[in-house]
Amino acid sequence: MKSLxxxxxVTLFAALMVFMAACGGGTSKDNTSGxxxxxxxTPKTEEKQxxxxxxxxxxxxxxxxxxxxxxxxxxNANPKADxxxxxxxxxxxxxxxxxxxxxxxxxxxxxxxxxxDKASELVDHKVAxxxxxxxxxxxxxxxxxxxxxxxxxxxxxxxxWKELGGKDQKIVLVNRPDSSGTRAIFNKFALDGATPAxxxxxxxxxTVKKIINETxxxxxxxxxxxFTDDSVTPLAIDGVExxxxxxxxGKFQVWAYQHSYxxxxxxxxxxxxxxxxxxxxxxxxxxxxQGYLPVTKMKVERDxxxxxxDL
Amino acid sequence: xxxxxxxxxxxxxxxxxxxxxxIPAKERLIxxxxxxxxxxxxxxxxxxxxxxxxxxxxxxxxxFLGTKGLQSFIKNGVSLIEFLTSxxxxxxxxxxxxxxxxxxxxGSFAVTFLAALIAAPLGIGAAIFMTEIAPSWGRKILQPxxxxxxxxxxxxxxxxxxxxxxxxxxxxxxxxGFSLLSGMIVLSVMILPTITSIATDAMGSLPKYLREGxxxxxxxxxxxxxKVLIPAALPGLxxxxxxxxxxxxxxxxxxxxxxxxxRNLPSSILDASATLTTIITLNMGHTTYGSxxxxxxxxxxxxxxxxxxxxxxxxxxxxxRRKL
Numbered sequence: 001m002k003s004l005x006x007x008x009x010v011t012l013f014a015a016l017m018v019f020m021a022a023c024g025g026g027t028s029k030d031n032t033s034g035x036x037x038x039x040x041x042t043p044k045t046e047e048k049q050x051x052x053x054x055x056x057x058x059x060x061x062x063x064x065x066x067x068x069x070x071x072x073x074x075x076n077a078n079p080k081a082d083x084x085x086x087x088x089x090x091x092x093x094x095x096x097x098x099x100x101x102x103x104x105x106x107x108x109x110x111x112x113x114x115x116x117d118k119a120s121e122l123v124d125h126k127v128a129x130x131x132x133x134x135x136x137x138x139x140x141x142x143x144x145x146x147x148x149x150x151x152x153x154x155x156x157x158x159x160x161w162k163e164l165g166g167k168d169q170k171i172v173l174v175n176r177p178d179s180s181g182t183r184a185i186f187n188k189f190a191l192d193g194a195t196p197a198x199x200x201x202x203x204x205x206x207t208v209k210k211i212i213n214e215t216x217x218x219x220x221x222x223x224x225x226x227f228t229d230d231s232v233t234p235l236a237i238d239g240v241e242x243x244x245x246x247x248x249x250g251k252f253q254v255w256a257y258q259h260s261y262x263x264x265x266x267x268x269x270x271x272x273x274x275x276x277x278x279x280x281x282x283x284x285x286x287x288x289x290q291g292y293l294p295v296t297k298m299k300v301e302r303d304x305x306x307x308x309x310d311l
Numbered sequence: 312x313x314x315x316x317x318x319x320x321x322x323x324x325x326x327x328x329x330x331x332x333x334i335p336a337k338e339r340l341i342x343x344x345x346x347x348x349x350x351x352x353x354x355x356x357x358x359x360x361x362x363x364x365x366x367x368x369x370x371x372x373x374x375f376l377g378t379k380g381l382q383s384f385i386k387n388g389v390s391l392i393e394f395l396t397s398x399x400x401x402x403x404x405x406x407x408x409x410x411x412x413x414x415x416x417x418g419s420f421a422v423t424f425l426a427a428l429i430a431a432p433l434g435i436g437a438a439i440f441m442t443e444i445a446p447s448w449g450r451k452i453l454q455p456x457x458x459x460x461x462x463x464x465x466x467x468x469x470x471x472x473x474x475x476x477x478x479x480x481x482x483x484x485x486x487x488g489f490s491l492l493s494g495m496i497v498l499s500v501m502i503l504p505t506i507t508s509i510a511t512d513a514m515g516s517l518p519k520y521l522r523e524g525x526x527x528x529x530x531x532x533x534x535x536x537x538k539v540l541i542p543a544a545l546p547g548l549x550x551x552x553x554x555x556x557x558x559x560x561x562x563x564x565x566x567x568x569x570x571x572x573x574r575n576l577p578s579s580i581l582d583a584s585a586t587l588t589t590i591i592t593l594n595m596g597h598t599t600y601g602s603x604x605x606x607x608x609x610x611x612x613x614x615x616x617x618x619x620x621x622x623x624x625x626x627x628x629x630x631x632r633r634k635l
Binding site for chain 2: 061088089090091092094095099114115172177178179180181184195198199200201202203207210211214215
């Protein structure tokens with residue numbers, strides 16, 4: 001009996017090892033790009049040109065929900081394709097795509113700003129636009145701010161809301177980390193490049209929203225998609241309301257592209273997936289659900305240096 | 312021992328064999344001594360392998376972190392003196408980047424020592440309660456409570472801190488709520504179980520004759536605890552505190568949520584601050600590999616590693632002083 005028990009244990013263990021080895025083999029193949037995988041198992045698909053293979057996407061955590069949702073729908077339509085979407089930050093995405101360990105690297109800033117020496121190897125696919133604006137605690141009592149005042153608030157030159165016609169309340173800044181793409185965009189287009197004064201620093205937009213909501217006199221900045229309730233008040237800048245239409249017409253300046261980078265021109269599954277992201281289907285429905293603005297409807301265009309021009 | 316009679320592969324005393332008939336007792340006995348030697352060897356190899364994997368993992372992490380962490384000084388030309396002593400941290404400023412990590416180093420030490428200041432008396436007190444005052448029922452209640460505290464994930468501590476502690480501090484103590492004080496309270500709860508359980512072991516391992524001798528001399532229970540047991544267990548108790556501090560020093564997530572992550576040197580306990588770990592977790596994902604920003608984060612990681620080595624050396628020194 002004892003030996004039998006041992007045998008079953010060993011068999012079980014061996015089975016587990018084989019199972020794990022099989023799984024491990026599968027994931028390690030994720031990094032080898034292309035459609036060649038699974039050719040041996042499904043030789044009949046040639047005539048239908050069905051999409052198959054695996055694709056790994058990494059990068060910006062702000063884009064992760066959008067790309068993951070799109071990937072899910074894409075995989076429903078193409079059951080043989082396998083797309084993995086990881087979040088790790090824009091820097092991680094750009095590093096990984098430029099060293100070839102993933103096929104698509106998502107970033108909320110231009111690659112030229114993060115990796116100037118390697119950016120020329122990467123091809124930019126702008127898949128969405130995100131608008132952001134300053135958000136204040138509802139008790140502050142202002143809804144509109146002049147850009148010059150906004151800069152003074154963030155650089156610490158104005159320290160009380162009553163100077164701007166609000167409540168007598170000390171201003172509390174909520175920043176993003178130095179390296180954050182959101183911070184870079186906000187500094188560049190809302191603060192005209194001024195360096196903000198020190199304040200509470202949090203990375204996650206949800207945490208920032210929670211802090212602004214709970215702290216009297218707090219001001220921070222959030223993407224439009226976070227203004228779903230009245231727990232924080234979005235500010236109009238120079239009288240321009242932070243709306244989709246104003247971003248699309250170029251009147252509201254604080255917005256950024258969401259980039260998907262590939263190393264060299266996209267091919268195979270990566271190309272098909274990027275085309276799917278740009279399709280009307282995704283641009284007009286999923287993007288809106290996730291709080292992004294469709295890049296296809298933009299009436300203005302911006303380059304890596306921040307110059308804006310009409311389309 | 313079961314004798315194999317089935318025509319199948321069977322595991323018998325350390326060897327695989329196909330057995331079709333009963334082996335005579337004599338053969339089995341002779342074989343078994345040899346087989347046992349095989350078993351000895353196999354066991355030894357297995358155990359040595361485990362040890363080698365452990366040691367090589369530690370050494371390779373140290374080497375990796377060392378090379379990565381020194382890059383910012385060697386390759387990017389960041390001054391080590393500036394890194395350790397300057398209070399200006401501004402790595403993204405294109406024209407004039409500054410790399411002074413002193414506020415974060417200070418923040419790490421400040422929360423660690425403040426947390427130990429709260430957790431050490433509480434933990435040691437609980438240990439004395441469990442071993443001396445109420446060894447039976449006290450231990451039965453307190454032990455599971457302490458173990459439960461270990462099981463709560465750090466992100467939950469952080470979230471409770473953010474939702475309950477930060478507004479509480481803001482309303483009743485002052486400041487923004489995001490402060491060294493909040494970080495210290497969250498951390499002290501987190502390291503309490505470490506300190507309590509190790510201190511309990513230290514107190515419990517004291518020989519009985521110490522207590523009996525003290526009582527025989529007419530000392531009261533409190534006198535025995537204060538004058539005999541605590542001095543005798545002191546190296547063990549200090550080890551407990553240092554281990555707790557090592558844990559506090561490396562904690563990132565919970566602290567990040569309540570400390571405010573401000574780059575300035577805090578001037579009071581109610582000021583927001585930042586630690587090495589929180590700066591690493593906030594920035595790591597946004598920076599690209601090989602960039603100066605990224606390398607300076609690795610340098611902070613190296614400082615954390617060096618500090619944890621220092622904590623371990625301290626623990627080894629303390630336990631070598633243990634006389635009982």
